[in-house]
Amino acid sequence: MREVSCPACGHKIExxxxxxxxxCPACTQPIQLDDFVLEQxxxxxxxxxxxxxxxxxxxxxxEVVCGAFRNEGQFEGQVLVYGTAAxxxxxxxxxxxxxxxxxxxxxxxxxxxxMVGPRVGLAPTDAHRFDAPAxxxxxxxxxxxxxxxxxxxxSPQVV
Ligand SMILES: [Zn+2]
Numbered sequence: 243m244r245e246v247s248c249p250a251c252g253h254k255i256e257x258x259x260x261x262x263x264x265x266c267p268a269c270t271q272p273i274q275l276d277d278f279v280l281e282q283x284x285x286x287x288x289x290x291x292x293x294x295x296x297x298x299x300x301x302x303x304x305e306v307v308c309g310a311f312r313n314e315g316q317f318e319g320q321v322l323v324y325g326t327a328a329x330x331x332x333x334x335x336x337x338x339x340x341x342x343x344x345x346x347x348x349x350x351x352x353x354x355x356x357m358v359g360p361r362v363g364l365a366p367t368d369a370h371r372f373d374a375p376a377x378x379x380x381x382x383x384x385x386x387x388x389x390x391x392x393x394x395x396x397s398p399q400v401v
Contacts (some may be wrong), residue, residue: 243258243259244256244257244397246273246309247291247309248266248268248271248273248326249273249291250266250269250271251266251269253267255260255267255273255338259390261275263275263276263359263386269325273291274289274290274291274292275290275291275292275309276290276292278293278297279293279295279306280296280297280301280302280315280369281300282304284297284300285302285303285304286304288305288306289306289310290308290309291309291324292309293310294306294310294312294334295310295313296312296313296314296316296317297315298315298332300315300317301318301383302316302317303316303317303318303319304319305319305320305321306319306320306321308324309323309324309325310320310325310326310327311323311325311327311341313328313330313333313350314333315333315334316334316335316352317333317335317337319337319338320337320338321337321338321341322340322341323339323341323342325341325342325343326345327341327344327345328344328347328391329344329346329352330350331348331350332349332350333347333350333351333369334350334351334377336352336353336354336374337355338355338357339354339356340358341354341356342358342359344356
């Protein structure tokens with residue numbers, strides 16, 4: 243079993259590892275759980291409460307809403323992660339990232355805005371705020387806000 247959050251209402255749901263979709267018992271919104279491993283250049287929007295992984299040498303630009311995010315290639319855009327956003331060695335990320343947890347390996351590059359906090363997606367408006375241009379007011383409501391503008395080391399430094 244694994245736990246996912248409904249992106250529409252924040253309701254927490256236990257689902258089996260094999261489930262590919264379900265309907266939120268609280269708000270009846272359909273929730274996709276497929277894992278995506280991107281191996282070709284991709285542009286657009288991806289939404290799943292499963293994993294979105296960008297393979298080495300692959301680049302994606304656009305918006306991602308997912309349960310877990312792993313970048314081993316290049317990403318440019320916006321990411322809302324209901325779990326961990328992981329940037330692996332050699333990856334390049336130029337993005338606005340909102341996640342419950344953030345990991346950046348040595349040799350990964352991150353430029354952009356990072357919002358990390360336990361309340362990601364728990365309020366009904368969070369998912370919608372993700373689509374709106376970020377403002378000071380929005381970031382101030384997230385428990386922890388850091389802005390990184392440098393190559394990440396084993397533990398990212400805040401500037
Ligand atoms: Zn729901």
